[in-house]
Amino acid sequence: METRELRYFVAVAEELHFGRAARRLGIAQPPLSRAIGGLERRLGTLLLERGSRGVSLTDAGAVLLREARAALDAVEAAERRTRRAALAATGRPAVVLAAKAGASGELLAKLLDAYAAEPGAVTVDVALCGPGEQTRLLHDGRADVALLHRPFDDTAGFDTEELHSEGQVVILPAGHPLGARPQVRLAEVTGLPDLPLPRWPGPDGTFPDGPGPQVRDHTQLTQLIALGRACAVVPESGRTGLREDLTAVPVLDAAHVTTVIAWPPHSRSTAVAGLVRAATAL
Structure with a gap:
């Protein structure tokens, strides 16, 4: 064919x-x-x-x-990887790192600094994307390496190294009654009639059925939460740099989230290898 x-x-x-x-x-x-x-x-x-x-x-x-x-x-x-290899051969090497916007911000900053200090480090172009898009960018060659989050992201077919495991928090508008609690349970969060959980698009671009608002990116989500239209359960690192009109409360029984660095198993890029080494050394 x-x-x-x-x-x-x-x-x-x-x-x-x-x-x-x-x-x-x-x-x-x-x-x-x-x-x-x-x-x-x-x-x-x-x-x-x-x-x-x-x-x-x-x-x-x-x-x-x-x-x-x-x-x-x-x-x-x-085609994309071949063009990138051609650029590297002309003295303009670069590696594309995909990461979910609003997630692992502190880890990403440390990783970029650590890799930049490595001998022979090349330019790292960071592609910030919506939930689940990192996997698609890795598959279609628009990214060479990605930060993924188990159990939310599919890591099948990639080589991975685990970097960090953390609990989850619920992001609420400041002043919400649950915001004064030291911790909450998942059932309390999912049962909030006034603050439904958001609906993210699936791999086919369509939204699942449900009462929550349709959300495509992190900026849109935080704005909706601040307006009192939604809440969100996110990894604990999501509280870093949180807006003043939002608050975060630990969710006691939510599954732990493991951040991994992933890359295609057939990759022979020395830049990807260096980036993985820097990540695992952090």
Whole structure:
């Protein structure tokens, strides 16, 4: 299969409409239909059901959609890493570190300082992102290394080193009755009718059902909490640099969060190796 065919198929499978997929790809519909038909004949199976009510995926098509996305991500990752290696060869080496905005701020600052003091250290470009996005950046080659947080982030398929384990706190608006308590339990936090927990987008970009507000980044979350529209349970390090209109209370029975540094197992980057060494030495 060619990457062009995979891109065509993914567009149709996601749009479930040949016309919209053709417009998205910037091509005419007839060659798109011929390409999908040729792919089905070569694979010996029907990938898409065409009917008067539209297009739907067959079981085989659903499998190919999942595999095609992974294959195209791998191709794009290879392109990005190759370009970065080419820049390194011309004397402009750099490593991209992905980290969740608002999390592990103190650890990140110490890590950058420690690595900068290493002989042969290169420029570290920090990519701050929303929850769960670090994994996606590692997979598609936009990041070389990342700080992830178990049990929230998926570390499957990466090499990792554990750096730090901590409890969790609930972030509340200043003046809330629970804010005066030395500690709370998770059931008390999840049962607050006036301060629902936020809803973060999943891997597919959609939000789960629930009463809480839809949140995409740390700045938006803290603003909503300060306005009395939400609360959030976060790692204890999240209280560092907390705004004056917010307060943090330890959650006694919340799961501990372990921060790990992760990188693709096939990485041969000396910069990544140096960054991992600096992190584990902290």
